[in-house]
Amino acid sequence: MKLAGKTAIVTGGASGFGEGIVRSFVAEGARVVIMDRNAALAETVAASLDDTAWIAADVSRAADFAAAVDLAQTRFGGLDILVNNAGIGHTPRPMDEVDEDLFDRIMAVNVRSVYLGARACAPLFKAKRAGAILNVASTGGVSPRPNLTWYNASKGWGIAATRAMAIELAPFNVRVNAINPVAGDTPLLGTFMGEDTPEMRAKFLSTIPIGRFSTPQDMGNAAVFLCSDDASMITGVALNVDGGRCI
Secondary structure: OOOOOOEEEEEOOOOHHHHHHHHHHHHOOOEEEEEEOOHHHHHHHHHOOOOEEEEEOOOOOHHHHHHHHHHHHHHHOOOOEEEEOOOOOOOOOOHHHOOHHHHHHHHHHHHHHHHHHHHHHHHHHHHHOOEEEEEEOOHHHOOOOOOOHHHHHHHHHHHHHHHHHHHHHHHHOEEEEEEEEOOEOOOOHHHHHOOOOHHHHHHHHOOOOOOOOEOHHHHHHHHHHHHOHHHOOOOOOEEEEOOOOOO
């Protein structure tokens, strides 16, 4: 029970890596607020677990983060962990063929949400001189794949933000880390590949030395460790959970 007594907000917690993190957190004793734009999925996941609540929210809106923090405080009595997991990608295309609306949406979900989450939660963590923030970045921010330039850039920003946040919040005993997942068998996989075919899957798998896609459980395990007291001396790290892709 590595997270016993802790309360967390997990953005994008109703599917994919986010759901894996939620389930792992609850298994380790945490109480979790699922923050997701898909109300039906969020309600379904919350109904299947103890000590969870959910809120339909857009992570690009400050008011929605404020509502999630309020829910954590009123339902569970406080907040200890923020997981900025929500993210979107785009199908592979040359960087100059990504229109402004798509670019703005990528930045709103992958970049602005990290800023808004930190702005909503950091004051609470600083006041009690304890807390953990985990940003879900990507191997794309370390070793970019071609034709995903603006997605890669948004995740590189997340890694840089993690390091900057960590050094600023360290005097308050607030830790900030990131995980860099490799491609996983989640709803986003088809987006990154462009088409979900056996040939395309084989192509992606050939770049992962360990020979398999990542799973939500893999991300949950890494997230539990980095947000637990076992990692009390770890901050500013972007942990590759990638089966060796970035070696």
